[in-house]
Amino acid sequence: MASMATTLTSSLSSNKAIFSDNKSSFNGTPINFSFSRFHPIKAQQNLSISMSSSSPSYDLNQFKFDPIKESIVSREMTRRYMMDMITYADTDVIVVGAGSAGLSCAYELSKNPSVHVAIIEQSVSPGGGAWLGGQLFSAMVVRKPAHRFLDELGIEYDEQENYVVIKHAALFTSTIMSKLLARPNVKLFNAVAAEDLIVKNERVGGVVTNWALVSMNHDTQSCMDPNVMEAKVVVSSCGHDGPFGATGVKRLKSIGMIDSVPGMKALDMNTAEDAIVRLTREIVPGMIVTGMEVAEIDGAPRMGPTFGAMMISGQKAAHLALRALGQPNAIDGTLTDVGTLHPELILAAAESADIVDA
Numbered sequence: 001m002a003s004m005a006t007t008l009t010s011s012l013s014s015n016k017a018i019f020s021d022n023k024s025s026f027n028g029t030p031i032n033f034s035f036s037r038f039h040p041i042k043a044q045q046n047l048s049i050s051m052s053s054s055s056p057s058y059d060l061n062q063f064k065f066d067p068i069k070e071s072i073v074s075r076e077m078t079r080r081y082m083m084d085m086i087t088y089a090d091t092d093v094i095v096v097g098a099g100s101a102g103l104s105c106a107y108e109l110s111k112n113p114s115v116h117v118a119i120i121e122q123s124v125s126p127g128g129g130a131w132l133g134g135q136l137f138s139a140m141v142v143r144k145p146a147h148r149f150l151d152e153l154g155i156e157y158d159e160q161e162n163y164v165v166i167k168h169a170a171l172f173t174s175t176i177m178s179k180l181l182a183r184p185n186v187k188l189f190n191a192v193a194a195e196d197l198i199v200k201n202e203r204v205g206g207v208v209t210n211w212a213l214v215s216m217n218h219d220t221q222s223c224m225d226p227n228v229m230e231a232k233v234v235v236s237s238c239g240h241d242g243p244f245g246a247t248g249v250k251r252l253k254s255i256g257m258i259d260s261v262p263g264m265k266a267l268d269m270n271t272a273e274d275a276i277v278r279l280t281r282e283i284v285p286g287m288i289v290t291g292m293e294v295a296e297i298d299g300a301p302r303m304g305p306t307f308g309a310m311m312i313s314g315q316k317a318a319h320l321a322l323r324a325l326g327q328p329n330a331i332d333g334t335l336t337d338v339g340t341l342h343p344e345l346i347l348a349a350a351e352s353a354d355i356v357d358a
Helices: 002-021 070-087 100-110 147-153 169-181 247-254 269-279 292-298 308-324 343-352
Strands: 090-096 117-121 140-143 163-166 186-190 192-200 203-211 227-236 281-284 287-289
Touching (some): 090 100, 090 203, 100 117, 100 169, 100 308, 117 192, 140 169, 147 163, 147 169, 147 308, 192 247, 227 308, 247 281, 247 287, 247 292, 269 292, 269 308, 281 308, 287 292
Parallel strands (some): 090 117, 090 227, 227 287
Antiparallel strands (some): 281 287
16 A cells, blocks of 8 residues: 555656646646645535444345335336326427536426426436536536536535536536426426427427437338427527537528528637527527537537536526516516516526626
8 A cells, every 4th residue: 555655646746747847738727736625615515424323214134125016017107107298298398408508498497387398308318418527527617607506506516716616527417407307397208309390380389209219210110200299489409519419400400490500610618608608599489599509500619628608508598488488587687576486586597697698
């Protein structure tokens, strides 16, 4: 162990020397490799871990489950899912894509209990690229003042002058999902693909859906027709172009509802994040575009591994959707009727008023 500690200390000292001496390739402040530097400034709870002195309320040595028929398990899953499909076949808002922007949008919408939200996610696991910070690294960087959204969620972070760092991106993703999916007016349909849009009289009125595995195998099977979900507002948060990204705006172009999808430009964090929030909007009647899909349609730069714009763009999309539904919202400054709104919605609007760009 002593040998290992000596090797580690030597390695860290060597790295520190490299960063300090190579001024031509490193223009920041050299990192202090003391492990005590990284401590949560915004502490929401006591992080100390201790074993509970109490025993479980059951005997682990002789544990036995209550009996059940296999058919009951099947019926419970099927009945509840089919009831969700029936309930959300015609809903208020459909959010397509459960990445950081889509989740933030759905979370903000869900604060109004009168608004019903269906989330469509092609992957089995929602979260998009927000499970990691970037290049398979775990830390998530969020530039101020978007950290106020993290405060609302109760997520701890290491605070720096102009940004904050969450020690693992999965803390953001798992926290917002656990709060969002517990709300009674939200349903996540994961492993479901949005194959097309419903368009009536030049207005988007819903999405065409299918099981994701079916969508991926249309070329290997005979005709497998889709299903449909109608909505008053569709929020497209499919992300930047890729195997499944930017599908909403690309479909709008293919049917002639918009002229072009130029694609996002090269990386420029300072320009990109402001542009993503500013340009989040209702792109055609009935369809709002948020997150990196905004960069695809407007030719805005990409921002790379910083996530504040995704969160605030999602919030802005939610309030645009509320406005389209005739509900009080932060865009119009109409969040005044406490009697018809969840208290959290009033609080969130007050805290984020200066960062939601109408």
